[in-house]
Amino acid sequence: xxxxxxxxxxxxxxxxxxxxxEVPKGKVLSLIGPNGAGKSTVMGxxxxxxxxxxxxxxxxxxxxxxxxxxxxxKKLAILTQHNNIQMKLMVRELxxxxxxxxxxxxxxxxxxxxxxxxxxxxxxxxxxxxxxxELSGGQRQRAYIAMVIAQDTEYVLLDEPTNNLDxxxxxxxxxxxxxxxxxxxxxxxxxxxxxxxxAFYSDYICAFKDGYIAKFGKVDEVINKDCLKDIYNVDFExxxxxDKPLSVYY
Amino acid sequence: MNKVNAHRRNALxxxxxxxxxxxxxxxxxxxxxxxxxxQLHAYIMSLRMPTLVCxxxxxxxxxxxxLVFQSIVNNRIVTPALLGMNSIYSFLHTAAVFVFGTGSALxxxxxxxxxxxxxxxxxxxxFVYWHLFKKTGHNILYIMLIGTVxxxxxxxxxxxxxRIMDPDEYDALLNSLVADFNNVNGEIIAFxxxxxxxxxxxxxxDLRQLDVIAMGRDRAINLGVDYDNxxxxxxxGVVCCIAVATATIGPVSFLGLIVANLSRQILRTYKHSHxxxxxxxxxxxxxxxxxxxxxxxxxxxxxxxxxxxxxGGLYFLYLLLFxxxxx
Amino acid sequence: MCLSxxxxxxxxxxLDIAKLIAGDWEQVRILVISRxxxxxxxxxxxxxxxxxxxxxxxxxxNKFVSPTTGATIQSAQFGIALSMIFFxxxxxxxxxxxxxxxxxxxxxxxxxxxxxxxxxxxVLVPLIGIMFxxxxxxxxxxxxxxWEINQQLSTYFSGSFALIIKGNYELVYLVLPLVILVxxxxxxxxxxxxxxxxxxxxxxxxxxxxxxxxxxxxxxxxSVIVVVGQISYIGLIVPNIVSMFKGDKIRGTLVDTGLFxxxxxxxxxxxxxxxxxxxxxxxxxxxxxxxxxxxxxxxxYKLTHGKxxxxxxxxxx
Numbered sequence: 009x010x011x012x013x014x015x016x017x018x019x020x021x022x023x024x025x026x027x028x029x030e031v032p033k034g035k036v037l038s039l040i041g042p043n044g045a046g047k048s049t050v051m052g053x054x055x056x057x058x059x060x061x062x063x064x065x066x067x068x069x070x071x072x073x074x075x076x077x078x079x080x081x082k083k084l085a086i087l088t089q090h091n092n093i094q095m096k097l098m099v100r101e102l103x104x105x106x107x108x109x110x111x112x113x114x115x116x117x118x119x120x121x122x123x124x125x126x127x128x129x130x131x132x133x134x135x136x137x138x139x140x141x142e143l144s145g146g147q148r149q150r151a152y153i154a155m156v157i158a159q160d161t162e163y164v165l166l167d168e169p170t171n172n173l174d175x176x177x178x179x180x181x182x183x184x185x186x187x188x189x190x191x192x193x194x195x196x197x198x199x200x201x202x203x204x205x206x207a208f209y210s211d212y213i214c215a216f217k218d219g220y221i222a223k224f225g226k227v228d229e230v231i232n233k234d235c236l237k238d239i240y241n242v243d244f245e246x247x248x249x250x251d252k253p254l255s256v257y258y
Numbered sequence: 259m260n261k262v263n264a265h266r267r268n269a270l271x272x273x274x275x276x277x278x279x280x281x282x283x284x285x286x287x288x289x290x291x292x293x294x295x296x297q298l299h300a301y302i303m304s305l306r307m308p309t310l311v312c313x314x315x316x317x318x319x320x321x322x323x324x325l326v327f328q329s330i331v332n333n334r335i336v337t338p339a340l341l342g343m344n345s346i347y348s349f350l351h352t353a354a355v356f357v358f359g360t361g362s363a364l365x366x367x368x369x370x371x372x373x374x375x376x377x378x379x380x381x382x383x384x385f386v387y388w389h390l391f392k393k394t395g396h397n398i399l400y401i402m403l404i405g406t407v408x409x410x411x412x413x414x415x416x417x418x419x420x421r422i423m424d425p426d427e428y429d430a431l432l433n434s435l436v437a438d439f440n441n442v443n444g445e446i447i448a449f450x451x452x453x454x455x456x457x458x459x460x461x462x463x464d465l466r467q468l469d470v471i472a473m474g475r476d477r478a479i480n481l482g483v484d485y486d487n488x489x490x491x492x493x494x495g496v497v498c499c500i501a502v503a504t505a506t507i508g509p510v511s512f513l514g515l516i517v518a519n520l521s522r523q524i525l526r527t528y529k530h531s532h533x534x535x536x537x538x539x540x541x542x543x544x545x546x547x548x549x550x551x552x553x554x555x556x557x558x559x560x561x562x563x564x565x566x567x568x569x570g571g572l573y574f575l576y577l578l579l580f581x582x583x584x585x
Numbered sequence: 586m587c588l589s590x591x592x593x594x595x596x597x598x599x600l601d602i603a604k605l606i607a608g609d610w611e612q613v614r615i616l617v618i619s620r621x622x623x624x625x626x627x628x629x630x631x632x633x634x635x636x637x638x639x640x641x642x643x644x645x646x647n648k649f650v651s652p653t654t655g656a657t658i659q660s661a662q663f664g665i666a667l668s669m670i671f672f673x674x675x676x677x678x679x680x681x682x683x684x685x686x687x688x689x690x691x692x693x694x695x696x697x698x699x700x701x702x703x704x705x706x707x708v709l710v711p712l713i714g715i716m717f718x719x720x721x722x723x724x725x726x727x728x729x730x731x732w733e734i735n736q737q738l739s740t741y742f743s744g745s746f747a748l749i750i751k752g753n754y755e756l757v758y759l760v761l762p763l764v765i766l767v768x769x770x771x772x773x774x775x776x777x778x779x780x781x782x783x784x785x786x787x788x789x790x791x792x793x794x795x796x797x798x799x800x801x802x803x804x805x806x807x808s809v810i811v812v813v814g815q816i817s818y819i820g821l822i823v824p825n826i827v828s829m830f831k832g833d834k835i836r837g838t839l840v841d842t843g844l845f846x847x848x849x850x851x852x853x854x855x856x857x858x859x860x861x862x863x864x865x866x867x868x869x870x871x872x873x874x875x876x877x878x879x880x881x882x883x884x885x886y887k888l889t890h891g892k893x894x895x896x897x898x899x900x901x902x
Contacts, residue, residue, distance in 0.1 A: 055480070056479060076482075077482045077483060077484045078482035080482065081480060081481050081482025082482070087480075088476045088480075095473065096522070096526045096528055097528050105469075105470060105481060106481075108470055108481045109482040139526075159480075159481070393888065397888075400708055400884065400888060402708075403711060403712055404884055406712070407881055408877070414869075414873030418866050421866050421867075421870070559730050560727055564723055564726050564727050567719065567723040568720055571716050571720035572720060575717065575720070578712065578713060578716070579702060
């Protein structure tokens with residue numbers, strides 16, 4: 009996937025300005041930056057939820073807008089921040105919706121097998137017949153991810169997946185994102201607030217500031233004193249844990 | 259509760275509802291029908307049958323329209339009627355007669371009038387509500403407030419037009435223009451059944467996507483739904499269903515709200531195919547049962563719509579205040 | 586603005602007189618018996634309804650509350666229906682009393698209800714009010730069908746100045762002393778409108794003033810309903826339009842609100858009478874059409890211009 013000169017304005021304010029980058033295939037890419045830097049908007053545009061003003065997004069050498077929605081849904085899945093579905097829905101039924109792009113509402117045996125696999129992968133077997141509004145926040149988030157897994161796409165986009173989760177569930181979730189890439193070979197793109205999660209679990213980081221890309225590169229190229237100071241206007245110390253650069257600020 | 263049980267339970271609930279409908283129909287047709295006097299019996303039947311069929315048609319149309327609409331806007335307390343779709347229909351119907359006069363074929367031929375209304379309604383209302391959604395950014399409280407005001411606006415314009423047309427015979431003209439339970443529009447039964455079937459057939463593919471659409475825009479797009487176009491077509495269907503219901507039995511404001519929510523509550527499922535059937539059946543029970551009560555307990559003095567308004571209004575306040583999650 | 590209001594309703598009087606003087610002396614009698622009462626009734630209605638709306642908006646701290654959206658009108662009608670059922674032979678006095686009592690009770694109920702459950706969303710409050718009114722209206726309907734007075738009631742309720750002649754409209758004068766009362770207590774209402782803590786801090790008895798203000802608004806509305814019938818939206822839009830130009834202090838805007846209300850009703854009445862002369866459309870309908878269009882424009886305006894503020898709130902959450 010390749011993004012070129014993306015621009016988006018709300019009113020007079022340009023929230024995304026001439027953003028270009030290429031998504032490294034089979035890796036984990038995190039988008040970071042201060043509030044309002046445009047990272048979530050970029051995510052929205054590459055997942056076709058938000059219309060772009062100008063620029064081009066190429067996905068597998070074809071313009072994103074030229075794709076049929078249903079075909080794209082087999083290649084690319086997004087999990088947004090707002091997950092308040094008001095339906096009486098069991099976990100298994102939710103996960104089964106991931107197969108909708110393939111079979112509509114009638115599931116084939118292969119679909120059911122995929123659903124089983126996704127539930128198993130997220131360790132949700134014991135919850136699969138529970139209604140989603142009866143679950144805790146962490147469990148529900150896992151159920152949504154299971155749906156994305158069942159969708160069986162090459163690309164998985166997660167918009168601030170750690171929001172509203174406690175440290176335990178948040179770090180669990182990051183590990184899952186890593187495993188999606190390492191074990192299932194997916195390309196994972198995340199929007200993250202937590203710099204350290206990005207540093208620890210990603211391969212590449214794209215840092216935004218005021219709608220521009222401040223820095224794009226491998227983790228070590230972005231997570232260093234000068235670069236972070238430039239993005240966040242705060243002094244950072246970098247310490248290395250398990251050979252990853254973690255930042256400390258105060 | 260596991261899945262198989264839930265399914266069996268829902269099937270049972272639907273069966274009970276269906277049985278209740280049949281019971282209501284039997285009661286409605288047979289109480290005080292004087293089977294020993296064939297002529298009187300035939301006369302009573304000729305009055306009751308069209309009313310019955312119209313109520314059934316309207317129940318299905320209102321139930322389906324409300325459920326679809328709620329899933330489109332992703333909200334449980336709005337209904338097409340609350341947003342004034344009924345009044346828009348009555349308004350357009352009156353406007354057509356107003357423009358072409360009471361002597362025209364449009365006033366005299368019920369089926370022609372209905373056809374014209376349906377087309378007008380489809381275009382005007384779809385445009386109005388589509389614009390409303392876009393403009394308010396799907397802010398549901400604004401949509402509702404504007405909707406209620408719109409319905410009073412169209413109501414006022416309609417009454418004014420009727421008064422301008424014929425200030426002396428206001429009530430008579432109003433009666434002939436707007437159907438109600440004791441004065442159903444029996445002439446268009448065949449047409450409205452055909453209309454409903456055509457709508458269903460045309461929108462079949464979109465209706466199949468409803469379960470996904472109900473999860474919200476982002477999620478539906480993620481799962482490969484052509485969202486905007488699909489919504490617009492479904493909205494068109496909703497509008498037409500409301501037109502059919504209003505044309506046959508007149509405006510009933512809160513019926514959709516009650517049956518759609520009860521259906522969701524009783525049938526604990528997300529599947530629209532089940533929910534719509536449930537809502538339709540409950541609508542029939544409410545209308546036919548209400549008509550029974552109105553006929554035999556209040557002797558026609560109190561129209562069914564009065565009960566529906568009181569019960570529906572209370573239920574609406576309850577939803578608005580105590581089911582915060584609903585909007 | 587005052588001037589324009591004055592000139593316009595002067596114009597309206599002259600219009601009437603010109604038409605009448607052209608005839609013979611007999612016409613003067615019509616003038617005294619029908620035209621002048623009508624004009625006065627119109628003016629009182631306009632002033633009363635818009636002032637009532639203004640008070641309710643101030644006290645509830647919500648720009649969308651008014652007799653129409655606060656269940657006052659329907660409560661008063663409910664009262665009239667009750668009086669017709671239980672005291673069918675009694676005259677205007679009993680009817681008026683019932684309308685007053687029920688209007689006050691209904692309005693207070695609504696306001697306390699809304700405050701009790703702490704509805705914060707500006708748009709939710711009028712919605713609840715409208716529904717509340719719908720339910721009361723439904724009950725009224727039910728009773729009227731049951732006691733077969735619906736014919737009588739529906740002519741009674743439909744807002745129209747057509748039936749106003751000398752001898753049956755004087756009740757509407759009650760609006761005047763009440764408006765003067767409002768003027769005297771304007772500052773109190775302003776303070777109460779800023780909230781319970783605020784008024785306690787300034788030594789104002791919150792509940793007393795709140796109840797008093799709402800009661801006055803309800804009684805004004807009820808007296809208009811008894812005499813004229815239901816006229817929607819005046820109490821809602823007039824105060825809003827005036828406050829757009831004049832700001833939010835009650836005493837400053839009270840006079841303008843009253844005058845503008847009178848002007849609004851007058852214009853509606855002229856439209857109502859001329860459009861299908863010699864018949865007339867009930868003013869209720871004209872006011873309903875013009876009023877609801879203006880109200881929708883107001884909502885649109887708020888949507889387009891209030892966005893920045895709303896976004897700030899959302900981000901803060």
